Amino acid sequence: MDLVSSILAITVRAGTSLIFATVGEIFTERAGIQNLGIEGIMLMGAVASFATSFYTQNLALALAVAVAVGMAMAAVHAFLTVTMRANQVVCGLSMTLFGTGFSSFLGQRLGPAANNFRLMGLKAAKFSPVKIEGLADVPVLSALAGQDILTYAVYLLIPLSWLYLYKTRPGLWLRSVGEDPQTADAMGIGVLKTKYLYTILGGGMMALGGAHLSLSYTPGWSENITGGRGWIVVALVIFSMWNPARAVWGALLFGGINAVQFRLQASGTNIPAAFLNMLPYLGTIAVLVLMTWWEALSKKIGAPAALGVPYMREDK
Amino acid sequence: MSIVFEKRKSVSRAALFAVPAVSFLVSLALTGIVLLIFGTDPITTFAAMFAGAFGSAHGFSETLVKAIPLMLTGLGVALAFKLKFWNIGAEGQLVLGGIAASWVALFLGAAIPPALLLPACILAGCAGGALWASVPALLKTRLKVDESLVTLMLNYVAILFAEFLYYGPWRDPKGYGFPGSAPFPDAAWLPKIFGRAHIGLYFALGLAILLWIILKRTRWGFELSIIGASPKAARYQGISVGGNIVLAVLLSGALSGLAGACEVTGISHRLQQGLNLGYGFTAIIIAWMSQLNPLAIPFVALLMGGILVGGDQVQLMMGLPSSMGVVMQGLILFPMLAGSLFTEYRIRKTKRTPKAACVEGEA
Numbered sequence: 001m002d003l004v005s006s007i008l009a010i011t012v013r014a015g016t017s018l019i020f021a022t023v024g025e026i027f028t029e030r031a032g033i034q035n036l037g038i039e040g041i042m043l044m045g046a047v048a049s050f051a052t053s054f055y056t057q058n059l060a061l062a063l064a065v066a067v068a069v070g071m072a073m074a075a076v077h078a079f080l081t082v083t084m085r086a087n088q089v090v091c092g093l094s095m096t097l098f099g100t101g102f103s104s105f106l107g108q109r110l111g112p113a114a115n116n117f118r119l120m121g122l123k124a125a126k127f128s129p130v131k132i133e134g135l136a137d138v139p140v141l142s143a144l145a146g147q148d149i150l151t152y153a154v155y156l157l158i159p160l161s162w163l164y165l166y167k168t169r170p171g172l173w174l175r176s177v178g179e180d181p182q183t184a185d186a187m188g189i190g191v192l193k194t195k196y197l198y199t200i201l202g203g204g205m206m207a208l209g210g211a212h213l214s215l216s217y218t219p220g221w222s223e224n225i226t227g228g229r230g231w232i233v234v235a236l237v238i239f240s241m242w243n244p245a246r247a248v249w250g251a252l253l254f255g256g257i258n259a260v261q262f263r264l265q266a267s268g269t270n271i272p273a274a275f276l277n278m279l280p281y282l283g284t285i286a287v288l289v290l291m292t293w294w295e296a297l298s299k300k301i302g303a304p305a306a307l308g309v310p311y312m313r314e315d316k
Numbered sequence: 317m318s319i320v321f322e323k324r325k326s327v328s329r330a331a332l333f334a335v336p337a338v339s340f341l342v343s344l345a346l347t348g349i350v351l352l353i354f355g356t357d358p359i360t361t362f363a364a365m366f367a368g369a370f371g372s373a374h375g376f377s378e379t380l381v382k383a384i385p386l387m388l389t390g391l392g393v394a395l396a397f398k399l400k401f402w403n404i405g406a407e408g409q410l411v412l413g414g415i416a417a418s419w420v421a422l423f424l425g426a427a428i429p430p431a432l433l434l435p436a437c438i439l440a441g442c443a444g445g446a447l448w449a450s451v452p453a454l455l456k457t458r459l460k461v462d463e464s465l466v467t468l469m470l471n472y473v474a475i476l477f478a479e480f481l482y483y484g485p486w487r488d489p490k491g492y493g494f495p496g497s498a499p500f501p502d503a504a505w506l507p508k509i510f511g512r513a514h515i516g517l518y519f520a521l522g523l524a525i526l527l528w529i530i531l532k533r534t535r536w537g538f539e540l541s542i543i544g545a546s547p548k549a550a551r552y553q554g555i556s557v558g559g560n561i562v563l564a565v566l567l568s569g570a571l572s573g574l575a576g577a578c579e580v581t582g583i584s585h586r587l588q589q590g591l592n593l594g595y596g597f598t599a600i601i602i603a604w605m606s607q608l609n610p611l612a613i614p615f616v617a618l619l620m621g622g623i624l625v626g627g628d629q630v631q632l633m634m635g636l637p638s639s640m641g642v643v644m645q646g647l648i649l650f651p652m653l654a655g656s657l658f659t660e661y662r663i664r665k666t667k668r669t670p671k672a673a674c675v676e677g678e679a
């Protein structure tokens with residue numbers, strides 16, 4: 001494989017977990033709920049799926065457990081922010097705090113007695129690349145085709161979630177809840193139900209992103225395996241302007257930064273790495289500034305207008 | 317019959333005290349259940365945690381070591397939250413404060429008389445934190461850019477910048493490859509009280525009282541509370557909303573910067589890995605549990621510091637993961653967040669159907 005293809009292959013692999021979580025957060029925010037618990041949910045998804053895979057060698061079950069854990073955590077977030085009207089920022093942060101602590105706790109308690117109850121250093125069933133015959137020799141496509149099943153799932157997830165959001169009736173309802181819950185309510189859309197549904201769905205996707213890390217990208221469990229990816233996702237959602245199709249470019253860019261860094265570290269310098277790593281965060285601030293500065297742009301690119309505002313019928 | 321939330325005219329005083337206390341008990345119970353599932357006796361564990369954190373001079377000094385930065389960042393966060401400025405960048409402001417203090421200690425030691433070096437480090441730390449907070453403050457007041465995301469992003473920029481410094485240009489050539497700067501000169505070391513606990517404690521306690529006086533007893537504090545409650549009303553009163561927000565957020569950043577300066581001059585005596593231990597995030601829990609009251613913050617910070625040290629202790633003594641402390645901290649907030657509804661709303665059962673309530677709401 002030539003250099004470009006190999007960098008592209010690493011980029012796509014690194015981008016998979018980011019896209020799962022980004023699309024999850026886009027759905028959540030489209031319903032007007034900001035979930036800053038991504039990092040915690042991804043970590044819990046990673047530890048839960050790895051432990052399941054270790055004990056059952058069943059990858060489908062491992063993914064199912066991760067999704068269930070992610071959905072359960074997101075359901076708590078939905079309950080606290082939608083029903084109990086808690087501050088979304090603080091609630092999301094405590095979800096991350098809890099997920100970080102609890103995944104580390106589980107990593108030292110769920111393992112077999114022979115390994116001192118630790119999950120670290122164990123091997124479990126993992127996703128391996130599935131070659132597509134005939135594409136292995138095509139320059140760029142070979143990089144896209146030599147991936148694992150979860151990455152192929154991402155290839156489907158992007159267009160499907162875009163279609164759902166922009167071309168279907170439930171997608172329109174979802175967007176209207178994030179834009180103008182009062183009007184959506186008057187139209188007979190179940191605002192609270194919608195917020196619950198997509199927050200929980202989004203949590204499941206974030207956990208899948210975590211599962212990709214521990215079952216494929218860096219197979220195994222180590223504490224903080226996400227390494228801050230959950231925060232990059234917060235940035236990616238803004239970068240993609242709440243559009244799943246645009247999430248690809250952001251995820252590829254940041255996956256690419258990862259891939260280039262591998263190369264740089266291999267060549268012995270890691271000083272620019274810190275500055276390369278800053279790019280997603282600085283880029284997000286720049287996008288935020290541009291977006292608010294030029295509010296017409298913000299409307300055009302579609303930041304949900306009622307994002308972060310609890311919906312209360314009684315308060316008028 | 318359905319349930320209706322009515323906004324209270326004033327915040328319920330009883331709920332203000334009861335909610336944090338009940339939340340702590342709920343988090344104890346939930347952690348206890350987790351421990352039981354994994355076959356550990358929760359009572360013994362909690363007793364060991366308490367003994368580890370508060371039962372000995374050494375343990376208590378370690379609890380203070382963690383409580384000092386938690387108090388300072390907690391005060392900083394609470395001040396910004398008073399104005400509904402969601403500063404979740406205390407972590408980055410702490411790191412920048414640590415960097416600025418380290419810069420003075422490492423490179424200005426020769427130019428500044430020894431007696432003034434430590435005060436200069438401390439002031440530089442405050443300035444560094446304030447500088448870092450000025451970015452979201454100005455973006456918010458000038459361009460209305462969402463401050464929670466900007467402060468969050470700047471955390472990582474600060475952490476990466478510190479990494480760049482101690483891995484790169486500031487790395488100690490005599491450090492055997494250890495990622496950290498050279499040690500500070502003795503004149504830049506913060507005096508100790510006992511154990512590793514340093515006089516940053518006095519700063520934190522003094523500033524808690526000062527902040528309480530400012531918020532409750534001065535004209536400026538009154539203006540800030542009006543801005544926090546309703547920026548519109550403040551504008552009608554002729555209060556400068558933007559200017560006051562910038563000033564308060566600069567102070568908020570300076571408090572976190574001070575925490576960073578105390579960490580490097582009081583504990584590590586160099587800039588090294590481990591400056592960002594997540595204090596700035598725990599500070600948000602502390603500010604929230606204290607209901608943004610500066611006088612409550614030292615006590616809550618002490619409790620949170622104790623939980624962390626207790627977690628370390630049960631790891632040493634019972635082989636339990638030390639992350640148990642972090643799990644407990646996370647679990648305190650969920651019931652807190654659920655409970656805050658009861659301080660602001662009254663719950664009433666009505667016979668109306670939800671539809672009727674909606675129609676009335678529309679009218």
